[in-house]
Amino acid sequence: xxxxxxxxxxxxxxMTNKKSLKCEQHLGHNAMYWYKQSAKKPLELMFxxxxxxxxxxxxxxxxxxxxxxxxSHLFLHLHTLQPEDSALYxxxxxxxxxxxxxxxxxxxxxxxL
Amino acid sequence: GxxxxxxxxxxxxxxxxxxxxxxxYSDSASNYFPWYKQELGKRPQLIIDIRSNVGEKKDQRxxxxxxxxxxxxxLHITETQPEDSAVYxxxxxxxxxxxxxLTFGQGTILTVHP
Numbered sequence: 001x002x003x004x005x006x007x008x009x010x011x012x013x014x015m016t017n018k019k020s021l022k023c024e025q026h027l028g029h030n031a032m033y034w035y036k037q038s039a040k041k042p043l044e045l046m047f048x049x050x051x052x053x054x055x056x057x058x059x060x061x062x063x064x065x066x067x068x069x070x071x072s073h074l075f076l077h078l079h080t081l082q083p084e085d086s087a088l089y090x091x092x093x094x095x096x097x098x099x100x101x102x103x104x105x106x107x108x109x110x111x112x113l
Numbered sequence: 114g115x116x117x118x119x120x121x122x123x124x125x126x127x128x129x130x131x132x133x134x135x136x137x138y139s140d141s142a143s144n145y146f147p148w149y150k151q152e153l154g155k156r157p158q159l160i161i162d163i164r165s166n167v168g169e170k171k172d173q174r175x176x177x178x179x180x181x182x183x184x185x186x187x188l189h190i191t192e193t194q195p196e197d198s199a200v201y202x203x204x205x206x207x208x209x210x211x212x213x214x215l216t217f218g219q220g221t222i223l224t225v226h227p
Contacts, residue, residue: 004156042117043157043202043217056214090156101147102215104156 003027006091006105013081014113021076021108023091029103030096032074034066037088037107049074050096081112115140117205119218127226132193134221136203137185143205146179146186147215152199160201161188193225 004025013019025032034046048056049068063085065077074091088109092102116139126132138146147162163170163177163186170177174193179186186205190197200222204215 040122040219042219043204045214045216048214101159101162102149102157104158106156 004091004093004103004105006089006108008108009106010109010111012111012113013078015081015083017081018077018079020078021089021091021110023074023076023105025072025074025091025093025103027093027103029093030071031094032068032071033092033094033102034074034076035090035092035104037090043090047076078110081110083112086110086112115143115205115207115216117203117216117218119203119221121221122219123222123224125224125226126193128193128195130193132190132197132223132225134188134201134203134223135185136187136205136218137183138205138216139184140205140207141181141184142207145206146177147204148175148177148188149202149204149217150199151202151220157202190223193223195225195227198223198225 007022031050033048036044036046045058046060047066052068063080067075088107090107091105094100094102119136144165148160149157150160151157161172161175161177163179165181168179174191176189200220202220203218206215
């Protein structure tokens with residue numbers, strides 16, 4: 001496996017469920033990100049991790065809980081979501097937490113019923 | 114914070130024509146401007162970027178121009194091909210800080226008709 005991989009690719013959940021999205025990068029990068037992509041809206045940065053330390057929480061509701069156990073793995077734990085949280089959630093990584101190319105995963109398409 | 118506006122939201126051209134997508138940004142401290150291409154059902158991928166110390170950058174059929182005074186930058190695609198059809202996103206960020214944070218535009222859906 002190379003690049004950035006995300007699982008699951010598709011997820012349907014009820015508002016009372018608890019689920020997790022997983023991201024793994026095989027690029028040796030030090031920074032990882034969660035972005036939310038909704039229809040007709042810009043990509044929205046949610047969280048930034050640098051060397052396993054959260055350096056950015058972009059005013060994201062607490063029903064989204066990130067976890068970065070090591071520099072290669074990033075999780076997004078979901079609980080009591082709302083239908084408006086339905087979107088494509090993209091994980092990305094970069095060499096360092098400064099400017100530079102973001103390498104995105106294919107995304108996890110989340111539908112909240 | 115930074116605000117990036119992107120126009121047009123949709124663009125339709127004939128194969129072989131040129132396509133231009135424009136973005137404006139609000140924070141004069143921004144100094145890094147990448148463009149990402151996202152094909153249907155695929156991940157966004159960087160296609161070209163420019164830093165504020167240059168005014169233009171080219172890579173084969175694509176080019177980006179930057180006007181720091183007016184705070185706008187543009188993507189130019191020449192001799193368009195059907196495989197150029199995708200959503201294109203511009204972004205801006207301030208580099209050299211403790212961490213970089215890209216602010217993206219809303220995206221432009223480019224359709225190239227054969």
